[in-house]
Amino acid sequence: MQFVRLGASGLKVSRLCLGCMGFGGVKVGNFSWTLGYEDSAKVIKAALDVGINFLDTANMYSDGRSEEIVGKAIQGRRDELVIATKVYHPTGTGPNDRGLSRKHVRREVKRSLERLNLKYIDLYQIHRWDYETPIQETLSTLNDLVHAEGVVSYIGASSMWAWQLATAMDLSERLGLEKFISMQNQYSLVYREEEREMIPLCVSKGLGVIPWSPLARGFLSGKYSRHTTPHGRRYESDRYLKGRFFKPQDFDVLEALLKVATEKDVKPAQVAVAWLLQKPGVTSPIVGATKPSQIRELAEAVELKLSSDETKQLEAPYRPMPVEDHI
Secondary structure: OOEEEOOOOOOEEEOOEEEOOOEOOOOOHHHOOOEOHHHHHHHHHHHHHOOOOEEEOOOOHHHHHHHHHHHHHOOOOHHHOEEEEEEOOOOOOOOOOOOOOHHHHHHHHHHHHHHHOOOOEEEEEEOOOOOOOOHHHHHHHHHHHHHOOOOEEEEEEEOOOHHHHHHHHHHHHHHOOOOEEEEEOEOEOOEOHHHOOHHHHHHHHOOEEOOEOOOHHHHHHOOOOOOOOOOOHHHHHOHHHHHHOOOHHHHHHHHHHHHHHHHHOOOHHHHHHHHHHOOOOEOOOEEOOOOHHHHHHHHHHHHOOOOHHHHHHHHOOOOOOOOOOOO
16 A cells, blocks of 8 residues: 655545445435444455555444444554544534534534544544635634644545635635645546646645545446446435436446456456546545455555556546536
């Protein structure tokens, strides 16, 4: 495994980050496809065994169950790991049970620490932009978590418009507040809209890009085909998978991916991750897995190199689309 600095910070992270949205074991809702503790622990162990030191979760994944599983599974190895989680989405039905207000952030960081069984969080990220809370309130709260309370080491952001990130970064600079060191955004062979403004902005500002859904929720794994009816537990229960992908142009990209993977005698998922690792600004794609073998395969992608011709083959079928996931 290779290790690199996350953005302009001194924090060293593995070139792959283990995404923990698939841990939870809940039986209903959009997380009903997730793994229970025993199976999740096996995936986490496989990730640590291949050298991954970077794990990303969120307070809303399976209603907090993902954080609990991660916290239990990493006992005894905390000091060697970089643990990231996120805040913003609803955690209750009350008017202050969502967003990035001082009240909600302070309450949720405490709850995340308890579930993770940690004294501090390495990377605390705002999951989305809060249109109802002044960004200065959010930034000053995050600054206090780092400097006054010491329960957070670094702060990061997730999917938003480039102007919003620029606004936040400028305000942090002018007021002397803690700055974001990373941007977690959707980026894959079938979703490249972040190449327009967000990624160039991150490169210019020194933020590390840690893309989520690099395999398009499994669409780029190679298990789906244009001419067959999709099926499987994830497809049936994850409304975002079936709602975002499976368009004709997505299959054009998938078929180019399958062709390159066949020619190189590797897995399609390995090629999809290798492509991301070679893109400007990308630090550590966030990969999910439901089996230890999947993690071991994806770890091999770190050493996989693509030629310029192969990159052109992969990128040629892409067609621009509306921006997603900023609200």
